[in-house]
Amino acid sequence: MRYYYAEHQAAYRRLGREGMTQWNDLFGESWTFDDFPNRVFLESVLDRLPASGEVLEYGCGTGPAACFLAARGFRVDAIDLIPEAITLARRFAQERGVTVNFSVQDVCAMPVGSKQYDVILDSYCLQSIVTDPDRAAVLAAVRDRLKPNGHYVLSTAMYDSDRVYEDDFRYDATTGICYERSTEPADDAVQLDNTWYLPHRRHLRPKALRAELEANGLQVLSQQGELRGDVICTPTRRG
Structure with a gap:
């Protein structure tokens, strides 16, 4: 899935x-x-x-x-x-x-x-x-x-400078990708600092x-x- x-x-x-x-x-x-x-x-x-x-x-x-x-x-x-x-x-x-x-x-x-x-x-x-x-x-x-x-x-x-990403989310300013914490490896999951995350949203800047x-x-x-x-x-x- x-x-x-x-x-x-x-x-x-x-x-x-x-x-x-x-x-x-x-x-x-x-x-x-x-x-x-x-x-x-x-x-x-x-x-x-x-x-x-x-x-x-x-x-x-x-x-x-x-x-x-x-x-x-x-x-x-x-x-x-x-x-x-x-x-x-x-x-x-x-x-x-x-x-x-x-x-x-x-x-x-x-x-x-x-x-x-x-x-x-x-x-x-x-x-x-x-x-x-x-x-x-x-x-x-x-x-x-x-x-x-x-x-x-x-x-x-x-991208909105006023948006707050809560504890289970991690925003990568380089790519504009917001990741959501995952409890286990899954299709499309990535590992960041020994924690699994799934792609969640992409919030780009205008340019x-x-x-x-x-x-x-x-x-x-x-x-x-x-x-x-x-x-x-x-x-x-x-x-």
Whole structure:
């Protein structure tokens, strides 16, 4: 089992049991399904996106952003690793009368596909994709699936000097990786000072995120937000 699976499966099972609607509900934050964390950013970029364009959202969770775009005429495919998340997403889309093609898929292991999109959306998924190979795989999938004039619309958690990493976590400022203490060796675990840790999050500084995107064939058009984690990219022209 990969490092990112157990946490997310437990979270979406809890959402279902307790009648919650999205990830942030787990932390007592004051969001609703229709007032989700990156809604304001999405609203600000709608005029850059083609009306009724084809959208792929990966790591869609319970689907608030996917439903938001579908309600505005976009044709949306949305994927998530966790079956429980997709079950909830389908229910919430049906309740709102919108059509989204939801499916279970791990964005870190996406099969080669021929379909290309006008928009690929990440609503706070990338920070949970931690290791270099996984992030390279995801960004390669984004680059390959974008139409030549398509847009990668990304919202991700960033390094925050005010964030406190509690005792079971260890932050590596060089890589931006936050590790979580593990009780035993496991797939993807690393040993630091004779203690096992699993990858947990990656919180980059703005320049590092921009450099990573550019190194993976994406041209950054804008980088905004309080911590500069709301980004719009297009594919770098080849040749």
